[in-house]
Every structure is written in C-alpha cells, then in structure tokens.
Amino acid sequence: MSAPVEVYVYDLSKGVASQLSLQLTGKQIDGVWHTSVVVFGKEIFYGQGICEAEPGRSHHGSPLRVINMGETSIDEQTFVEYLDQIKEHYTADKYHLLDFNCNSFTNDCLGFLTGGSLPSYIKDLPSDFLSTPFGAALRPTIDAMFKGRASNGVLTPPPDLPNTTDPANSALTSSLLQAVAASATSNNSGSPSSSRNYLPTPAPTSPPTPVQGNSLTTPVHIATNPSSFHNVLRTHRAVVAFFTSATCGPCRMIEPVFEELAKSKSRANDVAFVKIDLSVGMSSAVGGEYGVRVTPTFILFLDGNKTHEMKGINAPELRTQVDLLLYQAFPPHPHTALSLPAIEAIPLNAILFSQVPNLDVVLTKVTEFIDAAPSWSGSATKEATKQILAKNIIPYLKARGSSLPPNISFEPWRDATISLAANLSAGQLFPVADLWRVGLLQPAVCGWSATKLGPESPILVLLSKAEDAPRNYTVTLLKMISNAFANKVIARELLLSSRSSITTLMVASLLHDDATVRLAAASLTFNMAAHLQRLRVEKVRGNAEGDDVSENEDWDLEMTTALLEGLEREKANEEIVHRLTASLGLLIRLSPSIEQLTSLLEVLQAQKILKDKLEKGGCGDAGVVKKEVRKLIEEVATKLCP
Template sequence: MSSPVKVYVYDLSKGLAGQVSLQLTGKQIDGVWHTSVVAFGKEIFYGPGICETEPGRSHHGSPLRIVDMGETHMDEQTFVEYLSQIKEHYTADKYHLLDFNCNSFTNDCLGFLTGGSLPPYIKDLPSDFLSTPFGAALRPTIDAMFRGRASTGVLTPPPDISATADSSNPASASSLLQAVAAGATSNNSEMPSSSRNYLPTPAPTSPPTPVQSNSLTTPVHIATNPSSFHNVLHTHRAVVAFFTSATCGPCRMIEPVFEDLAKSKSRANDVAFVKIDLGVGMSNAVGGEYGVRVTPTFILFLDGNKTHEMKGINAPELRTQVDLLLYQAFPPHRHTTLSLPAIEAIPLNAILSSQVPNLDIVLAKVTGFIDAAPSWSGSTTKEATKQILAKNIIPYLKARGSSSPPNTSFEPWKDATISLVTNLSAGELFPVADMWRVALLEPAVCSWSATKFGPGSPILVLLSKAEGAPRNYSLTFLRMISNAFANKIVARELLLSSRSSITALMVAALFHDDATVRLAAANLAFNMTMHLQRLRVEKVRGNVEGDDVGENEEWDIEMTSALLEVIEREKANEEIVHRLTASLALSIRLSPSIEQLASLLEVLQAQKILKDKLERGGCGDTGVVKKEARKLIEEVAEKLCS
C-alpha cells in the first residue's frame, strides 16, 4: 500500500532574507530554507539528531510551503529501520551549516522513499551564496563555529558580521543572522511537547544559533541508499563518488583532499561530489552495485556512465582524474585555444560618462519644467518634488567624492522620479536623467538601486520614456544606462529584467543621424558585452560566479547581427567603429552559441565587412587609421569570423 510523501519548507529568516540578501550578496535569496520530510503521518527532520513531530507542530511553526513528492511504496517499519541505520550518521555533533544539515537529511530520505530529491531552488542555493564576496568572506568564520562544536559539543556564538565580511550594510547582515538564530534551535527543551528526538542523541547546551536549518547545503552530497545515489547521477553531468567507512584510517587521510576538490571544483548543478559510507543505511547496496570491496575507492561518472575507478590514497592521481573528468564533461570553448592578443588587451572596464554638469542649472531647468506643468498627479506634489530635488538630491550630488558625504535616504529620490516621469514629457526629462547619470557613478546609489528593480524602479521608470524620445533625452538616457552597467549587480538586474528593451533602444540609437548619439549607443553596447565577457571568463575558469551569465542564444544572434550591420553602415566615425568592433569581439569570443554564430557570421560576410573598414572609403577617406583599432579589426576578422 502506498503512502504520500511531502516536504515541508520553512523560511527561518521570516522574510528578511528576501529583503536584504540582494544588497548584501548581489544575489536575490528569497528565504533561508529549513526542510523536513513528512511521511506516515509524521514530520521528521535533522537538527539535534533525527527528530520527529506531528506535521506542522515543530518549533519552526507552520511551513511556508508544502511540496508534494509523490508516494512511497515502502512500509513504515522499513522506513523506521532505515532511520535506525543512519542515526549514527546524522548526529548533532556532525551538523554543519554549509556541509551537512537538515536539507542533506531530507534529500537522503527522499531518495530512499521515492527516488526523488529536493527542488532545485533549495539544492542550488549553497553555490549561489558561496559565490558571492559576502559568502566567501563568511565561510571561514562558519567553519570555525562548527569545528568548535565537533570537538566540544558547543557551537561558537554567531559572529559579528561587521568584523567578518566586507558588507556595505553590516546592520542588515547581523539582523539576518540573528533572525536565522531565532528561528533555529539546538536544544530539545526548546521544542514543543509534540516534538521529540526520533533517535535520541546528546543535545548541545549552547543558546539558539543558526545551526540546524540554514538554506545552505553542501558541495559534498551524502548518499545512504541506491535511490539517492541514482538521483545524483541523473541530475549531474559529472559525478565523483567517494566510498568510505568509519573504520578506514586511509579514508580519513584522503577525505580532506576530496572535500577540498568538492569546494573548488563544484559548478552549480553540473558536478557532484558524493560521499558513501558503506556502514550507513543501505550504502552497502550502492557499493555492491559497483563492485566496491575496499575503502577508500573513488569512482568517476560522466553522463551516468562509469569512466574511471581508483583505490587508495593517491592524492595527486585523484586530482588529475577529477580534472580529466571535468575537461571531458566541460571542454573549453574553442576560442580559448586561439592567440588573441588584441582582443585580450581590451580593458574590461566600463566606459563612463563622468562629466558633472552645473547642478544649479540642472535644478533650475527641472524646477522650471515642474512650474510650467499644467497639472500634477501622483503621491508627491509639485512642492514636495521640488523640495526633494533641492534639499536631497542636488546636495548629495554636489558632495560626490567628499570625505563626508551627507547622510541621505534614497527612497524620496524614487518618489520624486516617479512623479516627474508621470507629469513631464520625455523632452523635459533629460535633466532628471542627467542627475541619475551622475548619481549612478556612486556605489551607494547603485547598491540601493539594485534592490529596487521592479515596478517603480527609477531606472526602469526612466527607461519607459526612452523609446522614440527626442535627441536630448535619448542621448542623456544612453549615457545614464551606460553608467548603470558599470556596476555588476545593477547590470545583472538590467539584463534579467530589461535586456530586450535596452537592446532595442541601443540598436535604434546606433542608426541615429547624430554621431554623438551613435557614440553613446556604442558605449552602451560595449558596457553590456563587457559585463557578459567578465562572467564568461569566470565560467571558463570554473568559478561559480560565472554561472550567473544569464545566457540567451536569441540575444547573441540579434546583437551580432545588429553590430555587423552598424559597423558596415558607419563610414564617418572611426571611434564608433573601434568600440563596436570591440563589442562584437566580446560578444562572440566566449559565447556558448558559437556554432550558431559561426554560421551567421559566414552568411552575413562578417570578415569582408570588417576588412572593408581598413580600406579607402571604408571609414573616412583612408579607412581606419588608429593602429590599435586596425589590429583589433584584423584579429576579429581573421580569427573570430573566419
């Protein structure tokens, strides 16, 4: 007889992670997830050992969401026996915030009961967090907390975040950690009477800390049954399996090498490092399936197929075989083998529009437009809008670069911008865009802006007025949005939310009659492709930060086509040709859509278009003159477009 299996999901931060994670880490993390498995009328989770309670009656309260995982055909007694077998594996002293926690346990149970696994938004969060500067800086402190617990049974208290990580908002960071600490418990005495240790283990005596239930699972997967291991094989391209046992001395010697490889080589969902203790649960069945008779044994898999097996503690050989597996699974981009000195010399720094106008004149223009508006609607009145401009925005911009910039809240900036965009025409909004152009040179403004994407975001509100706008607004907005792309967090949000509209605006501007507008659009094209190139370089190097590229094959094709068409049409301005060629090079070089782009480049005769720029009449009377530009054009034509 079958029985339903569900996963209960809790957010220990009570919504705080969703509010502050973007400004702390540069990534949107919607919750600090704790999970438990519900089967046979019981909710079972891992914290101070394996614990059982009535569904929804644990110290975590009501679940934020319930995920239906299907049904199990196991009987309850078989599941109880399985939990008894793994009880020594899931003890309080082995708990680690990053490497072995409630989600590890839930995932293992799901593999046993249904052959399934936790949803990706829970499983993938560790690499997202650890890939950020904040996460990387916090990792050593978290490790120290749990090293102390393993030896003493008492967890080191939560750290002072301001002293641990380079956070632009240590107060928010501390609040988040305290919220997690308040939502977790490490003591049975803090649980309701309906909750108990399913298989009792000594309970620690430390005060509540973010121990049991953080969202961050581990780069090392744990498998205690065949279903759990097969699930890992099916969901990862490359798998490194470490067969070990508690009584194996050599295993303890090689284990740090395996864990170091897991931390340094894991790439989001593509690679899994799995530890299988043959003395735990049904792990011996996994070992029997692959003929493992001694420990340590390492077996490497590619696309679910065994590719290599090694026994013993040869650390150099293990590293070599892992590198070979990853090379086979993720061969380097074909352009990485080319010698591209001119392209590699392109500075991956944004082109900024940093000139500061006379801010008093800017303020007078905006004020005049406000006063002349025949009517005014919205939550901010004319007078309130003028006060925000005169008393908040302009003083902040005037103090740029000073040792003591004025303390200010950016929220009124948003309100004023929405009112101005609502009540003024695009032709009257260019000084507003110019203020934001200068403001986006400031890291503090960018950090705040990154948290405001969505309805009401000042950048997106101004973008809504850009299509078909007069020259003065188009030019100023292009320069403003180019400055926004200098900040990687804002650039990421723009590409996720508004890539198509920004690209359409840029392409239209590249065909403008005014060379100044075309140059501003060329700068924006460069900044967009530069941001993607940085991430692609990180991806090629195997760094998880590069997994945040947000690749889009259709956009690659659209961008390449537009750049080539504009380069062919540009006959007058050598600087525009140079910047567009650099943009084309960055767009093509490490694109994952290279096969499709190669065909497109041939059809569009890209090589001829570029080489024509070097000939008489191709750009000016004599063709491109600047030596640096000529070298770049020749290299892109000969090596990327051939």
Template sequence: MSEPVKLYVYDLSNGMAKQMSLQLTGRQIDGIWHTSIVVFGKEIFYGQGINVTAPGQSHHGNPLHIVDLGTTAIDEETFNEYLEEMREHYTADKLAHRCSGSDFNCNSFTNDCAAFLTGGSIPDFIQDLPSDFLSTPFGAALRPTIDAMYRRPSRTMPSPLSRPAATPSSASPNPDLAASILQAVADQAQQGRLPTIPSPSTTPLQATESLVAPFHSVTNSASLQTLLRTHRAVVVNFSDLITCPPCRVIAPVYEQLALDKGVKTSSGVGAAFAKIDLSTLPGKTLGAEWSVRVMPTFMFFLDGKKISEMKGADANELRSQIDLLLFQAYPPHLHASLSLPAMQTLSLTPILFIQVPSLDTAANKLASFVDSTQWPANTSQSRDEVKHVLFKTILPYLKSRSNTPPSSANSILLSSWAKITSTLAEALPLESLFPLVDLWRLALLDSSVSTWCAAGLQSAPKTIPITVFLSKVTSSAANAPRAYLLTLLRLLSNAFSSRVLAPQLLLGQIRASMTAVLVPTLLHKDASVRTAAASLVFNAAAFLQKGRVEAVRNGGSGKKDIEDEDWEVEMTSAVVEAIDREKMNEDVVHRLTACLGCLLRFSPFYESQMSSLLEVLQARLILKGKLVKGGCGENGVSKKDIRKLIEEIAEKLCP
C-alpha cells in the same frame, strides 16, 4: 495499509535567494532549501541531530511548498527502527548548514528517508546547490539568516528524538532587507573582503572530522541514482574515516578538490562530490552493491555511467582522474585554444560618463521647466513640493558627493526623489526632462543609489527612474529629442558601474526596453548619441564577457542563465550594421568592434547561431573595410591598437 508521505520545503533565505541570486551570481537560485519528511502524523528532519515534531510546528514555521512523495507500505515501527539506525550517520556534530557546500545534509537526510519509505527521491531542484554559492559575497551575506534558523533552542520531547521550538517564519523578502544585503555585498566586493576558504595548512579541513564538507551524503541506492541522474559528472568516495588510515590521509585532499572543482555559481560547470561512509550499516550495504573491497575507493561517473575507478589514496592520481572527468563532461570552448592577444588585453571595465555639470545650473533649468509647464490637475505633488525636494534634498546630496568621504543616499531620500521623478515624467514634455535624467546619471555612480535601484527593480520596477525614463522612448527612440537620448544612454552606461545593478539591465522587460532604445541610436545621425550608444552596448557585452571568461577559468564554457540567444543575435546584427555605417568616428568603431569581440568570444551560441550569422552579414569584409581608405576617415582607422583589434576579430572570430 499504505501511509501518505509528504515533503515539507522551507527556504532558509526567506526569499532572498530567489530575489537576488541571478543579479549577484549570474545564476537563478530559487531558494536555499531545508526539507523534512512528514509521515505517520509526524514531521522528521535533520538539524541538531534527527528531530521530530508535529507537522508544521518546527521552528521553521509554515512550509513554502508541500510535495506529495506518494505512499509507503512500511509500518511505523520499522520506520522508527530505521531512524534509530540513521542516528549513527546523521549526528548533531555533522550538521552541514554552515558549510559552503553543494548539499545541505537536511536534504540528504530527507532524500534517504524518501528512498527508504517510497523507493523514490526528493525533487531534483532541492538536491543541488552550487558548491561555491555560500562562498560568494551574496551567500556570505545570507549566512547570518541561515545560521539563525539553526541556533534557536529546541525543547525535549518524551522521545529518544528531540522537538524544536515552534516559531513563525516568513518566506516573503523584505525590500529594506534586500537593499541592505545588496549594499553589504557591494561594500564587500568594492573593499575586496570576499569570503575565503581556510587553507589546509592553517585550519584542519572539516572532512577529517565529519560530513560538514561540500559533499552529497549518500546512504542508499535511490539517493545515489538520483545524484547520478541529476549531474553530468559525479565523483563518489567510499571510505571509513574511523578504521582506515589512508581514508583519513586522502580526506582533506578530497574535500579541497570538491571545493575547487564542485559545481560553480559562475558557470554551472563542475562535478558533484559524494561520500559514502562504510563505517555505517547503510554505507556497507552500498559498498557491497558496488563491489567495494578496498578503502578508499573512488568511482567516476559521466552522464550516469561509471567510466573509471580508483583504489587507494593517491592524491595525484585522484586529481588527474577528476580533471579528466571534467574535461569529458565539459569540453573547452573552441575559442579557448585561439591566440587573441588584442582581445585578452582589452579592458572590460565599463565606459562611464563621470563629468559633473554645474549642479545649480541643472537644477535651476529643471525648475524653470517646472514653472513654465501647465501643471496637470491630477498630479499628486504640487510644483512647490517638487521644487522643495529638488533644492532642499536632492541638490544638497549631489553636492555632498564631492566630500571626502562622499555622502551616501539613504532610502528615504531616494524614494522621495523617485516619486518626484515619476511626477515630472508625467508633467513635463520629453524635451524638458534631460536635466533630471542627467542628475540621476551622476547619482548612479554612487553605489548606494545603484544598489537601491537594483533592489527596486526586483520589488517595484515601475517606480524606479531607469524604468520610468526608458518607458518614455521605447516606442519612438529614433525621433526622441537628442538631449534626452544622450543623457539616457549615458545614464544606462553608468548603471554598468554597479555589479548588482548591471545584470538587471540584461533581464526581462528592462532589457527589451533598453534594446528598443539602443538599436536605433547606434545609427543616429548625431555623433555624440552614436558614441554614447556604442559605449552602452560595449558595457553590456563586456559584462557578458566577464562571466564567460570566469566560466572558462572554472573549467568549461558553461552557459550562464543571463545569456539570451535571441538578444545576442539581435545585438550582433545591430553592431555589425553600425560598424558598416560608421565612416568618420574612429572611437565609435573601436567601441563597436570591442563590443563585437565580447559578444563572440566564448559565446555559448557561437557554433549554433553566431558563426552562420556572421557569414550572412559579411562581418569579416565589413571589419576589414574599416582599415582601408574611406572605410573610417580619409585613410581608414589610424590607431595601431584599434587596427590590431579589428584584424584579430575579423580573422579569428569571423568566418
């Protein structure tokens, strides 16, 4: 009689990964998954060894997802014998939840169980986590939450296996926790306290002792086939650390290569590294299936097909084989071989507007607008309440930023400020809002404010001032008051000072709203507005370029999730047109040209879209036209460094 097999899926990050991974790593990670198998009325999972509990009664609480894996014809007694056999492999000392690895062993365990019971595997989205994710500041900030899931005491069952204590859990992200984690990440990044991997010379690599390394642990054929199917490049190590001295010698080298060349959150480029333990019966079975007769044996797979094999513990040859595999899987971008000295020396630091106005003058002007405006009857806050928050809370905070060290804004202050911002945006005419926008422009230079905004854009985007201000002009930016446009563009430029807020401007609706303002202002009749717009579009393109350069350094030109082909084509067209029309302001031409270079260099869409677009737009002729008389100023661009940049992009990036 067949028995149903279910997979219970839990998110160890309690929703934090889904909420914040994209903005902090450039890659969407929907969860840090813990899984268990439910069959024969029991929930079985790997934690402190192999554990058994009643379904839904583990210390992880209720599962986030329940996946139907089909049915099994294997009887319960045979499955219990299999579990006892697997205890040799999945022991408590091999728990991998605290490593910075690409696969948590709980998922290897459930995948092996699924293969044994049904011949299938657990879903692809669960099996792989980029190998450097927990080594990022965001991953490091999540470590305490993840570790806590595995430090809770367990109770003993009258069984050879153990039952963990049951406690409720939630997969709903907490906005305050999100803000605190974002702040912690921002603080780590600013102070340079990023997590580091211990050096083999000072700390023994864990691969010499257990499976707590950045590896996929494989114990049956179905698990291996799934791994080959879901990764372009795979390296498999068949070894026995107990009886094979060469295996022990090469183990720390293999682990370090897995750390260095595993799948990266910054690019999605890298290989999956697997270990097959030939000291166990399942490992021996797999070894026989692949005709392994020498230990260690390394096999290299590209797109599911074995392309080479290496026997023995030659560290240099292993490195060469892995580098060759990655080169074949992820050939370098065609721009990687170009000599672009002007682009390479171009600073990608965002252009910021940091000048501090007379805060008393700005606040008094805003208050005068409040007093002179007919106040809507349905407004939740009175004039006096708005002015009280402005003068008693916001103004003292902004003045305190000049202290050493500067004061930080707390969530209560910011929530109060955001509330009166929404009120004023409804009550005041557009031409009277620019002092309020300018105060927020200054505040966004404070990491606590930008971090709060980043968290808010995830949980309640309509209440965040950036969204409120953009919504006022998205349909008519070309006709908006000059002062409002100028302060808004400067505010958006300053948002790129934050590594946690910047990605939010390039996602979804907020990107669409920003673009609706940006495109017409690049052609605005006012030179100051054009300069601010050119600064903003450069900041956006420079942010993309940073990610691309990092991806290339990690071994490929991997497409980040934040890249968007349609948006980048639109921006490229708008920037080329703006360069063509700019006849007087050399600084604007400089910023726009630098922006164009960032949009093009290492673009994942260069061959498919950008190259032909540039030909249609005649981008090369337009750029060269800036260098001749009348192209920009009386005699064309005069500064040598700007001329070099224009010539380089025209000749080498524009067909």
C-alpha cells in the same frame, strides 16, 4: 498500507533574507530554508542529531509552506530501523550550514520513503549563495563557526567578517548569520511539545560506527540509499562517487584528497562529489548496484553513465581522472587556444559619463516643465515633486553624497521620477535622466538602485520612455544606462529583466544620424559586452562568479548583426569604430554560441567589413589611423571572423 509524506519548509532568516539578500549578495534569495519530513504522524529533522516533534510543534514553529510528496509504501517500523542505521551519520558535530544540513537529511529520507527529492530551489540554495562574491567571501567565516564544534552543538562565534563585506552591513550580517546557525542546530522548543533526539540508542549488538570528530566543510553530497544517489545522477552533469566504509583505513587516507577536489572542482548544479558509506543505511544497495566489493572505490559518471572506476588510494590518478571527466563534461572554448593580445589588452572597466552639469540650471529647467504641465497625476503632487528636487536630489548631487547622512532615503527620488515620467514628455525628461546619470556615479545610489530593479525602478521607468524619443532624451538615457552598467549587480539584473528593451534602444541608436547618439550607444554596447566578458572568463576558469553569466544565443546573434551593420555604416568617427570593434571582439571571443556565430559572421562578410575600416575612405579619408585600433581590427578580423 501506504502513508502520506510531507515536507515542512521554514525560513531560518524569518523573512530577512528576502528583504536584504539582493543588497548583500547581488542575488534575490527568498529564504534560508530549513526542512523536515513529516510521516507517520511525526515531524523528523536534523539539527542536534536526528530529532522528532509533533508536526508543526518544533522550535521552528509553524511551517512557511507544506509540500505534498505523495505516499510511501514503507511501513513505520522499517523507517524507524532506517533512521536507527543512519543516526550515527547525522550527528550534531557533523552539521554544517552549507554542506551537510537539515536539507541533506530530508532529501535522504525522501529518497528512502518515496524515491523523490526536495525541490531544486531548496537543494540549490548553498550553491546559489556561494556563487555570489559575497557568499564566496563569507564561506571561511561559516566554516570557522562549525569547524571543531563539540557534540553539544555549541557554535564558535563568527570571526571578523571579510573585508569584502560592506561595513554598514557587517553587524547585521554577523548577527543574522549567528541567529540562522543557532536556529538550524538547536532542538529547543518554545512549544508545549518539545523536540527530542530521535530514538534512544539501544545497547549495541555490534561495534558502533565511529563518529568523526570534525564537521564536514567541503561541498560533498551524502547518499545513504539508491533513490538519493540516482537523484544526484539526474541533476548533475558530472558525478564523482566515493564508496567508503567506517572501518576502512585507506579510505581515511584518501578522503582529504577527495574533499579537496570537491572543494576546488565543484560547479553549481553541474558537478557533484558524493560520499557513500557502505556501512550506513541502504548505501550497500548503491554499492551492489555498481558491483562495488572493496573500499575505497571511486566511480565517475557523465550524464548518468559510468565512465571510469578506480580502486585504492592513488591520489595522482584520482586527480587525473577527475580532470579528464570535467574536460569531457565541459570542453574548453575553442578560442581559449588562440593568442589574442589586442583583445586581452582591452580594459574591461565600464565607460562612464561623469561630467556634472550646472545643477541649478537643471533644476530650473525641470521646474519650468513641471509648472507648464497642463495636468498632474500620481502620488507626488507638483509641489511635492519640486520640493524633492530642490531639497533632496540637487543638494545630494552637489555634495556628492559627502555632507548628507549616510542613511538618506532615496525613496523620494523614485517617487518624483515616477511622477515626472507620468506627466512629462520624453523631450522634457532628459534633465531627469541626466540627474540619474550623475547619481549613478555614487556608490550609495548604485547600492540602493541595485535593490530596486522592479517595475518602479527609476532606471526602468525612464527606459520605458525611450520609444520614438527625441535626440536629447535618447543620448542622455544611453549615458545613464552606461553608468548603471558600472555596477555588476545592476548590470546583471538589467540583462535579466530588460535586455530586450535596452537592445532595442541600442540597436536603433547605433544607426542614428547623430554621431553623439552613436557614440553613446557604442559605449553602452561596450559596457554590456565587457560585463559578459568578465563573467565568461570566470566561467572558463571554473570560478563560481562565472556561473552568474546570463547567456542568450538569440541576443548574441542579434548584437553581432547590429554591430557589423553599425561598423559598415560608420565612415567618420574612429572612436565609434574602436568601441564597436572592441564590443564585437569581446562578444565573439568566449560566446557559447560560437558555431552559430561563425556561420553568421561568414554570411555577413564580417572580415571584409572590418578590413575595409583600414582602407582609405573606410573611416575618414585615410582609414583608421590609431595603431592600437588598427591592431585590434586586424586581430578580430583574422582570428575571430571566418
């Protein structure tokens, strides 16, 4: 008779991750997920070993959500025997918050019971977290908490957090991390029915599997049945499988090499290193499927297909074969073989517009516009809006943030901006955009803005007024967004949520009659291209930060077309030509859409457009004059354009 299978999902952070993740990591992480499998009237999970409780009565309380995983045809006794087989594998001392946790156990059980797996948003959480600079910096701290932990599950207190952590958030991060880790590994319960370790160990009839004394601290997947292994093959481009056994001496010799490769070569959602202990659970069935008869055996897979098998403890050969697999799975970009000294010499720092206007004059101008408005709507009244400007925004900008409390609230700024945008025309809003342009030069304003990039974000509210705006507003808005791109968190979120709106503004501005508007648009274009270039370089190097790049083939093609049209039309301003050429070079250099771009560049005669800038009349009477600009134009034209 079949039995229903459910997954209970809990948030170990109790909602804190959803509130603070964007501020701390630059990514929205909705929860620190703990899962358990519910079947045969029991809730079973991994923490202090394999534990059991009545459904919803563990120390985690009521689940945040329940996922229906279908039914299992496995009977309860067979499942109990399976848990008994793997209990020496899922011991308290092996638990690791990132690499070997409750979700690893739940996923294994689901594979055994139903052939299914956890949703990707749960399985991929560690990779998502580690792909952020904050997560990568915090990784050693998390490892230190779990390394060498005793079998009673006592955690090492977190050491000092890395220097990359904002001091204002250090105490919060440390206490949150300790609380999450303690909750994850505890099996205490405040409910009437306590959790207990699953199945008292019977008297062994054969020698027990040795328990490792150290916790797993590398991104190694564990598979104890065919279903869980097949799921890894389905969800990763490249897979390295390590078939081992508890009694294999050579396996223990080569295992550190395998773990070092897993740590250095793993890429989020692309590469998996899987350990399959043939003495655990149904792992022998996985070995039998691929004809594994001796340990250690390594089998490499590309797109689910076996590409290579090696036996024994030849570490150099293992490293070579892993590198070859990754080369086949992720061939290097063709432009990485080119010598591009002029492009490589381009500083990738954002172009900033840092001039501070006379703030009293700005205040007077905005106040006049407010008083002249025939009607007023919104949550902030006319008087309230003027008070926010006079008592909050202007003093803060005058002081450059130095003489006001560090915990100053920026919420009134947002409210005032929303009211101003709702009641004033774009031509009257340019001083407001200018205030935000100056404000975005301050780290505190950028930090707050990075967490508020929803529909009511001041940046997006002001951007929504861009269509058919007069020159003064357009140029100020371009400069404001350029300054915003100096913050990589804001830059990423703007590319994800508002790429189309920004591109529409930018493309129209590149063709504007006014040179000041064109220069501001060229600056914003460069900042966007530089942001993508930094991430693409990290991706080529195999660094986790590069996984954050937001690629869009259509955007690459649209921007290339706009840049070439802008270059062709620009006959007077050499600085605009410089910024547009640099943007074009950065955009083409490591674009994943290189085949499509190459065809487009040829059709649009990109090489001719660039070389014309070097000739008389191409840009000024004599053409481009500055040597470094000429060198850059020649390099982009001859090496990147067909």
